[in-house]
Amino acid sequence: MPAHPPSALPISLRGISVEVAGTTLIRELSLDVGGGEVLGLLGPNGSGKSTALRCVYRAMRPTAGAVLLDGESLSEQSIRDTARRIAALTQDSRAELDFTVEEVVALGRYPHQNGSARLTGRERELCREALRRMDITHLATRSVLTLSGGERQRVLMARALVQEPAVLVLDEPTNHLDVRHQIELLGFLRRCGLTVLVALHDLNLAAATCDRIAVLRSGALVACGTPAEVLTTGLVRSVFGVDATVVTHPRTGVLQLLYDMPTADRPIETDSPTTPEGIAP
Ligand SMILES: Nc1ncnc2c1ncn2[C@@H]1O[C@H](COP(=O)(O)OP(=O)(O)OP(=O)(O)O)[C@@H](O)[C@H]1O
Numbered sequence: 192m193p194a195h196p197p198s199a200l201p202i203s204l205r206g207i208s209v210e211v212a213g214t215t216l217i218r219e220l221s222l223d224v225g226g227g228e229v230l231g232l233l234g235p236n237g238s239g240k241s242t243a244l245r246c247v248y249r250a251m252r253p254t255a256g257a258v259l260l261d262g263e264s265l266s267e268q269s270i271r272d273t274a275r276r277i278a279a280l281t282q283d284s285r286a287e288l289d290f291t292v293e294e295v296v297a298l299g300r301y302p303h304q305n306g307s308a309r310l311t312g313r314e315r316e317l318c319r320e321a322l323r324r325m326d327i328t329h330l331a332t333r334s335v336l337t338l339s340g341g342e343r344q345r346v347l348m349a350r351a352l353v354q355e356p357a358v359l360v361l362d363e364p365t366n367h368l369d370v371r372h373q374i375e376l377l378g379f380l381r382r383c384g385l386t387v388l389v390a391l392h393d394l395n396l397a398a399a400t401c402d403r404i405a406v407l408r409s410g411a412l413v414a415c416g417t418p419a420e421v422l423t424t425g426l427v428r429s430v431f432g433v434d435a436t437v438v439t440h441p442r443t444g445v446l447q448l449l450y451d452m453p454t455a456d457r458p459i460e461t462d463s464p465t466t467p468e469g470i471a472p
Pocket residue numbers: 211216234235236237238239240241242243
């Protein structure tokens with residue numbers, strides 16, 4: 192999946208800034224995501240992750256800077272061209288019409304269709320494969336209005352896959368998912384061969400999934416590198432205000448964080464964290 196994958200394309204954010212009503216939400220953010228790379232975007236609530244992703248899937252236009260897909264500025268392309276190559280699963284994604292699951296998934300083919308709403312045999316197979324991958328085949332004829340939050344999230348992910356994108360943009364895709372479906376989804380992202388830009392809150396799942404991690408704070412990039420380079424005790428403390436011990440998973444060797452829970456003697460600090468030292472964005 193996809194059956195005939197398009198080559199994964201690199202995507203770059205070049206000095207993008209976003210200002211809304213005089214407030215800077217994103218400040219001169221530059222990131223390069225290589226073709227087939229999984230880049231995780233981390234940061235505290237309100238740090239600008241969703242805003243940065245909105246600029247990539249064109250729900251928002253940066254006030255300055257540009258987003259380049261395979262070297263070409265998105266603002267030079269039609270929205271339909273972008274939709275053929277970039278699929279998004281976002282906090283704004285909706286499935287609130289009284290459609291069946293298979294109908295919602297088939298909508299992912301819309302950017303590829305020229306007038307005809309009929310799916311070809313290959314497209315129907317693509318939809319079946321996406322339902323199977325997201326473990327929702329048994330829900331195919333159910334109305335999406337009757338689904339649980341996690342089931343709906345998997346339907347939206349299947350819709351993104353049938354789009355056969357070169358780039359997947361995902362804003363907290365593990366929201367609502369139980370632990371098995373979280374692991375399956377992130378394992379799939381690692382194997383899918385697409386370029387993936389994914390905002391995550393779970394630092395341990397990010398460490399296990401992402402080739403590189405970028406950390407935002409107050410709309411600015413404060414660190415970017417491999418999970419081991421970025422997820423240090425110093426960064427976790429200064430950006431998230433949490434004490435943690437870094438360990439490696441005994442079987443997989445993946446970096447994991449063990450968090451210190453606050454106690455009456457050691458309450459969590461709520462003062463604004465400072466810039467981590469020695470971490471180059
Ligand atoms: N249209 C807007 N107008 C004004 N402020 C906005 C707008 N969109 C976002 N913001 C603000 O910009 C900041 C960044 O929001 P954003 O949703 O990008 O953060 P986030 O890192 O995705 O947060 P979370 O982890 O809570 O999802 C927040 O303070 C938010 O309130």
